Amino acid sequence: MNPLTLIIDQGTHATRALAFDTDGQVQASAHCPLALQRLSADRVEQDAAEIAVSLRQVITEVLADDVVRQAGIAQAGLASQRSSVAAWDRITGEPLAPLLSWQDRRAAAWLTQFEEYIPIIKEKTGLPLSPHYGASKLRWLLDHVPAVQQARQDGRLAFGPFASFLLAHLLRGQPFLVDHANANRTQLWHIDYRDWDPWLLDLFGIPGDLLPACRPIVHEYGLMALADVPVTAVNGDQNAAVYALGQPERGTAVINLGTGAFVLVSTGRRRIRHPALLSGLTASDTLAGEYTLEGTVNGAGSALSWAGEAWGISDISARLDEWLARPEEPPVFLNSIGGLGSPFWRPGPEPAIVGEGEPWQWVTAVAESILFLLQANLDEMRAAGVTISRLRVSGGLAQSGQLCQRLADLSGCVVYRPQETEATARGAAWLAAGRPSHWPELQPGQQFDPRSNKALMDRYWRFRELMGL
Structure with missing residues (x-):
């Protein structure tokens, strides 16, 4: 070896x-x-x-x-x-x-x-x-x-x-x-x-x-x-997570769903200036840097943790897919956990459920609110002329297939979840090893194709209205 x-x-x-x-x-x-x-x-x-x-x-x-x-x-x-x-x-x-x-x-x-x-x-x-x-x-x-x-x-x-x-x-x-x-x-x-x-x-x-x-x-x-x-x-x-599969493909946005949620699109050697999104560097050497356009959501896994503590609900991560699969429509959750990140940059309203439902539906609403905040960032990126046709997801929440499917439905993009879950560490390894051309996926991941979901889209626009976005 x-x-x-x-x-x-x-x-x-x-x-x-x-x-x-x-x-x-x-x-x-x-x-x-x-x-x-x-x-x-x-x-x-x-x-x-x-x-x-x-x-x-x-x-x-x-x-x-x-x-x-x-x-x-x-x-x-x-x-x-x-x-x-x-x-x-x-x-x-x-x-x-x-x-x-x-x-x-x-x-x-x-x-x-x-x-x-x-x-x-x-x-x-x-x-x-x-x-x-x-x-x-x-x-x-x-x-x-x-x-x-x-x-x-x-x-x-x-x-x-x-x-x-x-x-x-x-x-x-x-x-x-x-x-x-x-x-x-x-x-x-x-x-x-x-x-x-x-x-x-x-x-x-x-x-x-x-x-x-x-x-x-x-x-x-x-x-x-x-x-x-x-x-x-x-x-x-x-x-580092941008490079989990090596050099990212054009049109691919990388989303990590952890304590917070982050969406990054590589823009190469060109810095794209946007009034409400972040510019950063994913790689640099003594001669040049590789820029990224980034959106950030403060309340992702931390919002579900908040929900578990505030409402006394246990085992959310183990039961999330089951609850998301149920046909009953959830209410809307005003997700300002940790303050609103991009593209809003303000504290936001107090966290609250708007609408009727049982506790499991409240959790579903929290999960959807994470996607709604991500979608607001994707909307801004596309408005800035960035082509996004594919989303690559990683992080603990990405293990929810139902959440990945909802993200595909909401964004209209193919969502790809690699089999390899160590996105940050694998991307860091690729850079540390000298950006090797051979960095294969030994097992294919799972692809979620977008479907028509009018009720989800309606909740998204309702969410934006209630949040004052």
Whole structure:
């Protein structure tokens, strides 16, 4: 067997390590679940030290696997949750505060003072002004955490995208680096110049010397601390998922249905500017970048979790397909869980059911609301002249065949669900391995063809009306 590619996939609910062969197939894996502290509707944290320990744990477990020991590891890559930030001691590597999650919106009120600069911020970063991104969270850490303030006075403070914290723990010598994709989600980084933007740093009051050095997504980052293995690619989780099957086909939008839901369309070397959608990079090297147009839905799996807790309904994931298959028409759910993402960018109404129904129908309405928010983004992309004829889905919610069929009916697109479910890790492996031309699907996935569904379309437009969209 040829040497393998090791990928660390650091997500909201788990840290995983996976070893891929040259066919893009998983030969070994390890998994460590993580806690999430939802302190309030706007405050969401994780324990950065717990995640650092999980990083070492899963890597050690995979390196000890018999198949891995026999084949060896040629290179490694990292994919991480985007828009989360951390602060730590540059000397010891110890966290100085909890990780502020990508779901965290605690600095939303502070951010409103910059609304007059929204067009400039959007042009420079490709992002709308939003508390989900890193700038306001980093400033909050500077303003409110004594340990962060003391470390800054002592010249020991390091802070930035969570990927930079992970790299400091992953690599020898604790280098202070970050990739382009995760740097982009701070809202402090110029997407065309591909570096920290002095005007943005000054606007938000973030000293540039406290931030990591920016490197391309595909880059020699250094050797792993736990093995003589070079890390050759670092990316955001959703960005990496675009490459799960290799270079994406023209006209294909990639949708990941996880805690949040994200739809990305590769636009190649051309950046498409859209007032309500995101621009980002899915890959970059020292010479060029590959742009993407992206829509984001904050309330996907998190909305179903909210429903389970709020309404006392258990086993939603196990029963979702059964409920979606029933013929009774569901009510409409006003899905503002986590605030409205693109293309609306506002808090939205209070979450609520509009219409009659039993609890299982409420859950069906929540599931449909995720699709409705995705469809609003697809509508915007098509209006911008982007051709979308096929949707490729991944993530935990994509395992619901009924949900995939509804997405096909609503969008009018063929929906393809690969047999391989490790979209983020597999895409990261493809980049880390040097973008090989041979990256096959060993087993075909399932295709869902669009059908006429007038009742679903009617609920979609009713949803938009009720949400004030």
